[in-house]
Amino acid sequence: MIRRSSSAALRRVLRSSRVSNISKHHLSTAAAADTNFPPYLLESPTTEITQFPSGLRVASETMLGANTATVGVWIDAGSRYETIHNNGAAHFLEHMAFKGTPRRTQYNLEVEIENMGGHLNAYTSREQTVYFAKVFEKDVPRAMDILADILLRSRLDPGAVERERDVILREMKEVNKQNEELVLDHLHATAFDGSGLGRTILGPEQNIRTLTRDDLREYIDTHYLAPQMVIAGAGAVDHSHLCELADYYFGNLKSELNEEQKKSDAICLDTGKFVGGDVRIHFNSDPIASFALAYEGASWTSEYAYPLMILQTIIGSFDRAVGKNPTSQLCYDVAANELANSISTFNTCYKDTGLFGLYAVAEREKVPALAACITKNIAQLAHHISEEDVERAxxxxxxxxxxxxxxxxxxCEDIGRQLLTYGRRITPVEIFQRIEEMTVDDVKAAAHKVFYDKDHAMAAVGGIEGMPSYEWLRNNSF
Structure with a gap:
């Protein structure tokens, strides 16, 4: 189903001059043997990667015994690379991609996917746009045909654009009813004020009402470039065949912008700078407070990325509905004193920065005590992490x-995301090895770097009149 035929010409063989840099990423047998990892990890399939001269990359992992495959296109473009004027374009395109092409009407697209027993989906994030399909092995060529058709040849019919505005505005209303989504959007806006990471994925209401077909087409022309795209596949896929399909359907992608496009106001290339800040939306009638307290975290490639993953696991989460089974001193204190309905730790990485923090939901009268509990535990965290905590995490x-x-x-999702993030696939064995190498001192150093004498960002919604001031939170968290 849609959420959100190969031809004779397709049988041509890939010319060797079109493809370069074929590689398989895996940990060497000798290195793997030293880690005492279970056999199923050491025997896991390798990821084959091929890079075309245009910069387009194809990466796949063949899974023996699989009868279905997932193939998709991962694009290194999201809301952070939009401008104030076209913010929301990537998400708008996600909606428009399923509204028809010159070869397929919306109805025909839906019927084709249903008749294949397939699943077609897409999503937009702050840094990536993704379109993917899950199908039977025999339908992989058709899936690639459909993906190329909706990405590169979407009609973007003006009438459909106008109709879709109301759909997206209704989606915005539904998102804003979810306090967690609302809080985290405001958190980004205040944490990265003035940069692309501070903008929402859906964009402001004014943009949704005014973005035109030309705006959407310009976004495609300036961001859907070969070096920014990865064709990924997993399951019942053959790598050489996937390369052939990628060459046939995506072989004419541009490699770079022309001079006029490089000067266009439609491109935003700013870096994500954490500035901190505080935003509070008080509802007198709301008996519940929802808030997020966050600090600058680490980028995907930072030396602190893995220690912060362990730190996130150590701090853990608590949900009153599940029961009192706290995983850390903070969660124990929250549970024992019944300070919150729930509390969870998040660790969000981007290319050049990140957000590390806590999201909490509590009754309004518990907010002052909960804030004091959180800041107290943050201040003591770097000193109280034990060997047992790290090993358990x-x-x-x-x-x-x-x-x-x-x-x-x-x-498939892991392959596409990692190729855009790291430029390669990090295997489970390598990830396990990196985790095993982390020490207590590494995790303490990460906690000290993130929390000690650092500005924070906070977003709070609901019954928050008891929330301490920014200065109080700043001074009591170290």
């Missing part, structure tokens, strides 16, 4: 990561 983190790779869709 390592086991939990590895289990979470492995469960996140269950199924070819999740593997």
């Amino acid at each position: 390592k086991i939990s983190l590895k289990a979470t990561m492995l469960m996140g790779l269950d199924g070819n869709t999740n593997v």
Whole structure:
């Protein structure tokens, strides 16, 4: 289903001059043997990567015994690369991609996917745009045909653009009813004020009402470039065949912008700068407060990335509905004193920065005590992390990561995201090795770097009149 035929010409063989840099990423047998990892990890499939001269990359992992495959296109473009004027364009295009092409009407597209028993989906984030399909092995060529058609030849019919405005505005209303989504959007806006990371994915209401077909077409022309795109596949896929399909359907992508496009106001290339800040939206009638307190975290490639993953696991989460089974001193204090309905730790990485913090939901009268509890535990965290805490977190983190790779869709997602993020695929074995190498001192150093004498960002919504001032929170968290 849609959420959100190969031809004779397709049989041509890839010319060797079109392809370069074929590689397989895996940990060497000798290195793997030293880690005492379980056999199923050491025997996991390798990821094959091919880079075309245009910069387009194709990466896949063949999973023996699989009857279905997931193939998709990962694009290194999201809301952070939009401008004030076209913010929301990437998400708007996500809606428009399924509204028809010169070859397929919206109805025909839906019928084709349904008749294949397939699943077509897309999503937009702050840094990436993704379109993918899950299909039977025999339908991989058709899936690639559909993906290329909707990405590169979407009609963007003016009438459909006008109709879709109301759909997106209704989506915005639904998103804003979810306090967690609302809080985290405001958190980004205040944490990265003045930069692309501070803008929402949906864009402001004014942009949704005024973006034109030309704006959307310009976004495609300036961001859907070969070096910014990865064709990923996992499951019942053959790498050489996927390369052939990619060459046929995406071989004419531009490699770079022309001089006029480089000067266009439609391109935003700013760096994500954490500036901190405080935003509070008080509703007198709301008995519940929802807030997020965050500090500058780490980029995907930072030396602190893995220690912060372990730190996130150590701090953990608590949910009153699940029961009192706290995973850290903070969660224990919150549970024992019934300070919150729930509290969770988040660690969000971007290319050049990140956000590390806590999101909490509590009754309005508990907010002052909860804020004091959080800042007290943050201040003491770097000193109280034990060897046992780190070892327990390592086991939990590895289990979470492995469960996140269950199924070819999740593997395909991991391949596409990592190729854009790291330029290569980091295997589970290598990830496990990096986690195992982390020490107590590494995690303490990360906690000290993030929390000690650092400005923070906070966003709070609801019954928050008891929330301490920014200065109080700043001075009591170290």
